[in-house]
Amino acid sequence: MSAQAVPRFAMKAFARRGDTLARLMITPSGSSDPYPLIEDLRARGRLTMSSIAWASADHELCRTILRDNRWGVHAIESFEIPHPLRRFAQRTPLPPNPVEPPSMLVIDPPDHTRMRRPVAAAFTPRAIARLRERVASVTEELLAELPAGGSADLVTAYASQVPIAIISEILGFPRSSLPLFLEWGDAMSPLLDMGLPWRTYRHAMKSMRVMDGYLDDHIARLRREPGEDILSSLVRAGELDDRELKATASLLMGAGFETTVNLISNGVVQLLAHPAQLARLREEPELWPNAVEEILRIDAPVQTTARVALSDGVELEGISFRKGHTVVLSLAGANRDPKMFEDPTRFDVARPNAKDHLTFSSGIHVCLGASLARMEGVYALRSLFDRFPNLQRAGRPERRPLFTLHGYSRLPVLLGERATQPAEGLGVS
Ligand code: HEM
Numbered sequence: 001m002s003a004q005a006v007p008r009f010a011m012k013a014f015a016r017r018g019d020t021l022a023r024l025m026i027t028p029s030g031s032s033d034p035y036p037l038i039e040d041l042r043a044r045g046r047l048t049m050s051s052i053a054w055a056s057a058d059h060e061l062c063r064t065i066l067r068d069n070r071w072g073v074h075a076i077e078s079f080e081i082p083h084p085l086r087r088f089a090q091r092t093p094l095p096p097n098p099v100e101p102p103s104m105l106v107i108d109p110p111d112h113t114r115m116r117r118p119v120a121a122a123f124t125p126r127a128i129a130r131l132r133e134r135v136a137s138v139t140e141e142l143l144a145e146l147p148a149g150g151s152a153d154l155v156t157a158y159a160s161q162v163p164i165a166i167i168s169e170i171l172g173f174p175r176s177s178l179p180l181f182l183e184w185g186d187a188m189s190p191l192l193d194m195g196l197p198w199r200t201y202r203h204a205m206k207s208m209r210v211m212d213g214y215l216d217d218h219i220a221r222l223r224r225e226p227g228e229d230i231l232s233s234l235v236r237a238g239e240l241d242d243r244e245l246k247a248t249a250s251l252l253m254g255a256g257f258e259t260t261v262n263l264i265s266n267g268v269v270q271l272l273a274h275p276a277q278l279a280r281l282r283e284e285p286e287l288w289p290n291a292v293e294e295i296l297r298i299d300a301p302v303q304t305t306a307r308v309a310l311s312d313g314v315e316l317e318g319i320s321f322r323k324g325h326t327v328v329l330s331l332a333g334a335n336r337d338p339k340m341f342e343d344p345t346r347f348d349v350a351r352p353n354a355k356d357h358l359t360f361s362s363g364i365h366v367c368l369g370a371s372l373a374r375m376e377g378v379y380a381l382r383s384l385f386d387r388f389p390n391l392q393r394a395g396r397p398e399r400r401p402l403f404t405l406h407g408y409s410r411l412p413v414l415l416g417e418r419a420t421q422p423a424e425g426l427g428v429s
Helices: 008-016 020-026 035-043 059-066 083-091 111-122 125-145 154-159 161-171 175-192 198-224 230-237 242-257 260-273 275-283 285-298 370-387
Strands: 054-056 151-153 304-309 314-316 319-321 326-330 408-410 412-414
Touching: 008 020, 020 035, 054 059, 059 304, 059 326, 111 230, 111 242, 125 154, 125 161, 125 370, 151 154, 154 161, 154 260, 154 370, 154 408, 161 175, 161 230, 161 242, 161 260, 161 370, 175 198, 175 242, 198 230, 198 242, 230 242, 242 260, 260 275, 260 285, 260 370, 260 408, 275 285, 275 370, 285 370
Parallel strands: 054 326
Antiparallel strands: 151 412, 304 326, 314 319
């Protein structure tokens, strides 16, 4: 496909004409706050037509579309692309990757069912228990390395390191490859957005090819010497061919890393901005799992997804959609829908229905790593604030300039003194 690379000029033109969805997509969240534009979208109605696609920030409607099998994910690239450019994009086939078939994220049943089943089956209770132990030991190691009394960039030194270690465990990567992994994540995460600058797109493609070669060698190694990791069990099960295995590995890498790093850093920013909420967590630590739901709700690490009508005549909200018509679903907007969440912009770690957010999507593509991400979030955030009770911001955090993935590239902090009590007994299951 490669649609991401192409319609930037069109998107810019629509944004200049005031199209809210185009403005939201083209404005890097690094330089602005997406929420006023999301509220603008909501003010236009439950379902609104923009120059690019239909869009909704309505909780009930987004959830309905996500759970309706008349809507799918395949061929979301059917946005208007000039034909010569489309032909150019089609002439340059790409290696297996998270955003193209056969990645389960972008295929519909029955292929989706076939691709997702073995991966879901590989996340066994035993595999999850191993990962829980790893999350606990990695957070402890990282916290021990942070310079007590000094300063640090929490994204680099902590928030990114926890998910990297866990995904490496899932994929059986040697520790020596972790820096590569960070580099690929950085290069490829913009691929979820449309209207990318050409240079960003080309850089992502280059990284994708390097990663493909790495995965070829790695999967061959796992065939010879399988480990205890989840990718080894997928290789052993033999249900997916090499192309499918590589698409799945790269999806797990992107979906598991680029999102959870944002959950942890968004969480730190929210908690530092709301000291009374942090104090409440110290008094009532059993609220930590709910606090993580509230962080996921109020500042969603994945802000949007989209669905496409799979046939002509799909009726919704009195409109008859034709095959290929696309609706952009603002998950972040749905999470702040006042019809669903009382006083939705208030950060409340004890909010009774925080868990009703759509941050992990819904329906057949609902996040496969949701319980793992929740566990990582609770461990990483609680042990950080337990170990460094006087943690403070030191300057402005910087947002990553992305539309779909929403988090920080830099989060400077003063750590304060290290508390002596061990961060054990976190009560995370
Ligand atoms: C805070 C962290 C995370 C967030 C916010 C998140 C969010 C999402 C969302 C929104 C989707 C579905 C997109 C759609 O419906 O179009 C998704 C799918 C997926 N996620 Fe996550 N995710 C997170 C962590 C993880 C982790 C840790 C893993 C695995 C290690 C993971 C693996 C997957 C996979 C494999 C899919 C594809 C499922 C399918 O298409 O059937 N995610 N995630």
